[in-house]
Amino acid sequence: xxxxxxxxxxxxxxxxxxxxxxxxxxxxxxxxxxxxxxxxxxxxxxxxxxxxxxxxxxxxxxxxxxxxxxxxxxxxxxxxxxxxxxxxxxxxxxxxxxxxxxxxxxxxxxxxxx
Amino acid sequence: xxxxxxxxxxxxxxxxxxxxxxxxxxxxxxxxxxxxxxxxxxxxxxxxxxxxxxxxxxxxxxxxxxxxxxxxxxxxxxxxxxxxxxxxxxxxxxxxxxxxxxxxxxxxxxxxxx
Numbered sequence: 082x083x084x085x086x087x088x089x090x091x092x093x094x095x096x097x098x099x100x101x102x103x104x105x106x107x108x109x110x111x112x113x114x115x116x117x118x119x120x121x122x123x124x125x126x127x128x129x130x131x132x133x134x135x136x137x138x139x140x141x142x143x144x145x146x147x148x149x150x151x152x153x154x155x156x157x158x159x160x161x162x163x164x165x166x167x168x169x170x171x172x173x174x175x176x177x178x179x180x181x182x183x184x185x186x187x188x189x190x191x192x193x194x195x
Numbered sequence: 196x197x198x199x200x201x202x203x204x205x206x207x208x209x210x211x212x213x214x215x216x217x218x219x220x221x222x223x224x225x226x227x228x229x230x231x232x233x234x235x236x237x238x239x240x241x242x243x244x245x246x247x248x249x250x251x252x253x254x255x256x257x258x259x260x261x262x263x264x265x266x267x268x269x270x271x272x273x274x275x276x277x278x279x280x281x282x283x284x285x286x287x288x289x290x291x292x293x294x295x296x297x298x299x300x301x302x303x304x305x306x307x308x309x
Contacts, residue, residue: 113295113296123302123303124199124285124301125238125285125300125304127298130295130297131293132295171238175296178294181226181228181268181289181298182240182243186237187235187237
């Protein structure tokens with residue numbers, strides 16, 4: 082069965098330090114992959130998407146993610162955290178039977194300390 | 196501004212009292228979907244629609260109805276709400292052209308059924 086695993090439920094960093102949010106997926110095919118961010122009391126906003134055009138994907142607000150097929154990973158990074166990055170982040174993959182059906186990871190809550 | 200809107204944003208109701216949560220998008224998207232988000236369970240799909248008059252069940256459709264009479268609107272209907280439908284609900288939409296179909300989410304509706 083397909084699945085998405087976000088390896089950390091909470092990540093805490095200091096402002097100005099790098100961010101790494103980890104995501105692994107299991108799939109027998111090449112899915113589309115996304116990272117979404119959810120700020121408190123807000124909807125989900127698309128950060129970036131992997132479309133197979135390039136393994137390193139750049140998104141909004143300085144985030145990027147690298148697709149590693151051999152490791153079935155799609156980790157999200159940012160060189161320098163900002164207080165406004167504090168939010169919940171979801172790694173999402175498409176299901177094999179439909180590119181419209183999504184499998185969500187359980188989420189990683191990012192805390193940014195001043 | 197391109198967006199998905201939902202109304203109401205917050206709703207408290209009693210068991211058995213029919214309610215409708217509206218969803219509207221201004222991006223001319225063919226695909227629309229409803230999700231519910233519950234702690235520890237992530238986001239789960241309730242119903243989706245590939246186009247006007249075309250709807251189908253997601254993973255957790257019991258107790259919900261939808262309709263798609265116009266392309267921009269996709270209301271979610273709870274004919275007899277129960278406390279286990281207390282949740283945070285999100286509407287989303289996407290294009291159907293192209294290979295990758297990123298979904299755009301509304302701000303969410305927090306429903307409490309007592």
